[in-house]
Amino acid sequence: MTQPILSVRGLNVRFRGRGGGEVHVVRDVDFELAAGQTLALVGESGSGKSVTSLALMRLLPGEPRCRIGGRVLLEGRDLLYLTEAGMRGVRGNEIAMIFQEPMTSLNPVHRVGEQIAESVRFHKGLGRRDALDRAVELLELVGIPDPLRRAQAFPHEMSGGMRQRVMIAIALACDPKVLIADEPTTALDVTIQAQVLELLRDLQARTGMAMLFITHNLGVVAEIADRVMVMYAGRIVEQAAVDPLFAKPLMPYTRGLLGAVPRLDIFAKEKPPLTSIPGAVPDPAHPPKGCAFNPRCTHRQGGLCDQRTPPLEAAQPGHDVRCLRWREAMEAA
């Protein structure tokens, strides 16, 4: 693997409630992201995946309500130690972000051209006219027809898919090295989702940016990712390249997730039973003892899994798993 652009070491995020209790939502997250690579972060609601992305951008509320620990290295600079002004120079410039809700993520009272242009103006020091020209170029780049006219439109005059394209244009305005996409297609219809995924793939091929793609949809992961991290209750529980992860998942949670998704490509012939995972995602304020997944796990071993917290171990080169019994899973596979 080439030198990583973004390297995250021991990231921890804790929230403090107004009552004083502390909730540890992201625990010891490590990963690296190289140029041109797409890393998918998969998890269910409450797994801490969105908080992880906001922590990288330092967009979480400040202390004392939220404490971030660890290191976030962008080409060697630790973002967590930058001043707020220094961090502003990174946001939207070197690391950009797109969000789940294109309906509410754009300011309703400003024209979309202006919303794209202000980022360029601030980071690249362009004049108003040049920045607007750049905005039109960007709208064209993200495949919006008639960009000159569309730059004058307000967000409410556009469809959901169009707005997400505008969000992507804003993110790409300053040619970022890293793009964080937080569930960018979840709110869209499947045909529009396919368009947006295609666009992101295409843009990545052209710009060589690295992409951290956050989603709960395993189909989307299979479609776009090079590597995958599976997150459960704030921890990375499995991490591997996309092919081995789907072919030979080692963590029982990953296996359960894959088994729970019906495959429409094989219905015509058969309908294999769905393996559902019993129970529900744990409350981050009251995580179970031992392995966080143990109360729902079909492979749990009493006296072991509910006592010890498993470490993240390399089962194979490039394939890490957090399970006390992964060796047995390896043999079975």
Next chain:
Amino acid sequence: MMRYLGSRLLQSILLLWIVSLIGFFVLYLAPGGPLAQFALTPGMTQEQLARIAHQMGLDRPLPVQYWEWLSRLLIGDWGQSYRDSQPVLAIIGSHLFATLLLMGASTLLAMIIGTWIGVLGAIRRYSIFDYLATIGAMIGLSIPTFWFGLIAIYLFSVKLPWFPAGNMYTVGDASFLDYAHHLVLPCLVLTLVTVAIWSRYMRSAMLDVQGQDFIRTARAKGLPEHVVLRKHAMRNAILPMITVAGLQIPTILSGALVAETVFTWPGMGRLFLDSLNYRDYPVVMGVLMFSAVFVLLGNLLADVLYAVADPRIRLT
């Protein structure tokens, strides 16, 4: 936008009609109804009263009477004062300026101060400033305006003779400074309430906007905080405030009435109270109807401003 404004206009006309029904109802509630003046005149016999009632058309069916009352209202014939036989509308007109001056000055002041307090409170939520502003606003809303006025007179007019305790100008002076000097105390008293309301709404509008996704987008672009605040947060938080301003008109008008009574300010409120004391029902009814129409027009104006300010309405 035209369709939006058209529908608003229609709604206002409908509302005006209901307002007139309520006004008519109140008028008939008066002891003796429109006959009250004559009923109070000593030596009036029942027959004479009945004759006057017939002359005034009071023995006809209510809908007919309502229709006549309404048509007179619409052509500007609002009756005559019992006191000095002046047309009601003319009397109201001669008192309007004073009230508008008082309301305008205090509203302007309240918007400036209230916006500042509200925005600052929202940005520094749960700070000492926010806490004090919250308590201050609650007390401001709770102090009876007339009592606060009395205390202000006692302190700043009696104990410390800094400001006049009443009237709008000194006879024989009437310069701009003289008006301003007289305006200070009533304006201060009225502003207290208005600032309290305005800062509360502004704070909650700012808090709402600050939680929106597009603010996160603006921050994710790396924009400086003052740009995020002014261009993205405040620009959106001001929108609902336009509606709030419209809805607060009756409250401010009520407040002005109270301030006018305490400071003998020669406005509509003073006129209203004097007429009430004289049982001058045409003027009382006139001021009541006029203030309702005033409020209605104010709300309509707020709707128009809103439509101009919000592109979501402007362009549809």
Next chain:
Amino acid sequence: MDQPLLEIDHLSKHYAVGRSWLGRGGGLVRAVDDISFVIQKGEILGLVGESGSGKSTVGRMLLRLGDQPTAGRVDFAGQDIAPMSQRQLRPLRARMQLIFQDPYSSLNPKMTVGQILEAPLRIHGRGGDRAARQRKVAEVLDLVGLRPGHAARYPHEFSGGQRQRIGIARAIILEPDFLVADEAVSALDVSVQAQVVSLLLEIRRRMGVTILFIAHDLAVVGYISDRVAVMYLGRIVELAPVASLYARPRHPYSEALFSAAPVPDPRANRQRILLEGDVPSPLNPPSGCAFRTRCAYAIPGCAAARPPLAELAPGHFAACIRPELELRRG
């Protein structure tokens, strides 16, 4: 099994929008536009489509929630419920039920689970005395995988998946003939979705209930359903048994939908058909075939007239004037 429970005949629902007080301006949204189909007793019929396709409106019309349909008949077990008033419908409510999408807003937060489940029994005078009703509640809770003891708890004490089970329990406690599941698993986490899908299949097996399963996820719909109807802009464009449809779609829109659906397998065939642009406004749908503006196979004839649903293979209907097309699935 081939006995119809519901027959839907030329059903439409149009809404006036943006109209001013004087009734001027605005337009007519054809949320559902002249659809006909039959739901067989005991089957699970899937209804897929994107947002704005009208699929939820169909579900609500079949249950007669809200106003009367603009036109058409809904024959439920032999009687036309389309023109009935809500009062007339009340006795029929015991026979048709709805499972909601959002497990958080569909349970009254101020009532215990027991009260929520007992209410239908009380209203319809079923289940006998209080003790008998409580036995029935316990029985249903057991059926949906909860414990009888949970009856004393409030909805907020349960997770999303559990709440959805409570919603299902309420829907089946009167042993209805017909269930509409409107995006019933869409709001749930992936790991919980499978539980609920399995539960619905189990309930059908035990009670023989007929289900209209509305969703946007082709995979889930295909998994649970016997037959599937595909909607686009208020119309049914294809209706077929799952095996036949998922092996070979016959309408270009279905093909595009299949192609766009992500498959959780990185080695799956990645050749896709990308649709251009967005769904047209239902205020102003294209003439003829509503899909022609985005269809790769459109010919001038598509604009001429609205294509009817035609049977292209046994039980396999599609509304396309080009049946000769060799369409692919994904």
Next chain:
Amino acid sequence: MSEATLPAQPIEDIAPAARFRAVRRFVRHRLAMVGVVMILVLVLGSFLGPHLYPFDDLRIDMRNRFQVPFMGPHWLGADPLGRDLMARLMTAGQVSLAVGFAAMILSTLVGTAIGAVAGFYGRALGGALMRFVDAMLCFPNIFLLLTLAAFIQPGVWTITAIIAFTSWMEVARVVEGQFKTLRERDFAIAAMMIGSSDARIIFAEILPNAVAPIVVAATLNVARAILLESYVSFLGYGIQPPLPSWGNMLNSAQQYLTSAPWLAIFPGLAITAAVTGFNFIGDGLRDALDPRLDA
């Protein structure tokens, strides 16, 4: 087809009952607690105070006319007739607080009924009712209140009724908004699906979920009713002497403002304290009952 097994769901790990969270939030709300204490002091002082306090509110004591507060036998001074100010404040408090409460109950009932009908049925009936509310709100309420008070024979009950008549509209708006939203919520539709009657949906399903904003509006209405009563009485159209209320005490104090300011200061402080107390409680209730905090 799948033969899924359906394991019973363990739910022991779910957070303990959150039913009393709102109560706890209210008790922790500092301003609200200050408000509760203020109101308790005023209510107890007004209704129990006269039994413990040595002076009678009606006893005339000409030797101590205009006694300055803290400078003689009368704690808070005496009025032109030498009547004890403190004792009068207590009696007046009974009237002012009672009128405030009664007006609140009346206006809340009317507002809730009209708002519920308008919000639940919507369309023509709801629209007509709400336009009536809008029209009522066009009249600045003090103008309307004074006009009615001047027309109608003043008395405790009429004043209460008039105040209620001019302040039910906010409650109606709040309730209408609630009903309109809640009616569309899935649980209300579910209630309709199981064949519930309208009455059952209104009273058993929707109303319990609309109680929080009604309680908040009602609390703020007490504050406002006290304020309105004091103003009308101050102008002489409200509660008539010899029955004292905080407002009409101010009326008679006005002429002695320069010579005996305490006669104006203490009743005003009493009104301010009562109104502030209820406003604090209302604010605390609004925060405590905020459904967004019940995750």
